[in-house]
Amino acid sequence: MPELPDVQVFKQLLDKNALGKRVAKTQVRSPELLEGTTAATLERRLKRRRLTRSARHGKFLFARIGGEGSWLVLHFGMAGFLKFFTNRSQVPKHTQLLLQFTNGAQLAYDCRRKLGEIGLAKSIGGFVRNRELGIDPFDPKFKLAAFREILSDSRGTVKSMLMDQSRLAGIGNVYSDEILFRCGIHPKTKANELSSRNERRLFKAVKAVLRTAIRCKADPARFPNSYLLPHREKNGQCPRCGRKLRQIKVGGRTTFYCAKDQKRR
DNA sequence: ACATTGACCTGAGAGC
């Protein structure tokens, strides 16, 4: 679930409910999710401080603690999410990090499969460099020319390229399928063999699909029926031509596409 | 440099 649009929705939730509130207490349930820090350090950094702003890069969410120089970093793995609530009985089942604010409200980071990550960073730029993350698709510097360069540098399939966090940060299995569906490109097409026209269409589709997904709150039930996601299931049908969608593996990941509408080259 | 596989971790859902 948690690809760029999902994380952007978590960011909106954080902005709306948690920014400006003062942390009274923190709780870490599974220390193994902590990356390069400890529960005690996290508590010391957060306690009595406010979350002052937020940011997102790819699938990572950042919340600045107090003034400059300290950010809480969250990655949601395969099943993580954020929940904000005011009633104690609403604590989600697999809460791994709980922030209790001085006004009684709480923010929970829930991660059932424990494949996520909780950490601290001094700066976002430093973190991004450290982790060798590629450009975020909503970075103003992400322009067609930059994308063409990424494509021509990639010798593998276009789907693998889209999901490669060190080239372009934020796209995962679901949205790579959606983007390729939108522009009629077969997921196994070699990234560096796309026509100039398809490079351009792919570039536009990356932005358009992610924007739409965010607008739909990354909730498949809200997606336009013309999108792949509502039909992305075993025996699902192509919303364009009605044919049964193909289900294959690309780069080891389950991939859905329409054999009629998505041809190689 | 790329594809493939398995590991990480846990639960949902299918099939018996």
Place this chain on the structure above:
DNA sequence: TGCTCTCAGGTCAATG
């Protein structure tokens, strides 16, 4: 109902 099996939207490391 309960057991076992398979699979899942992320990432990393080992291997070919």
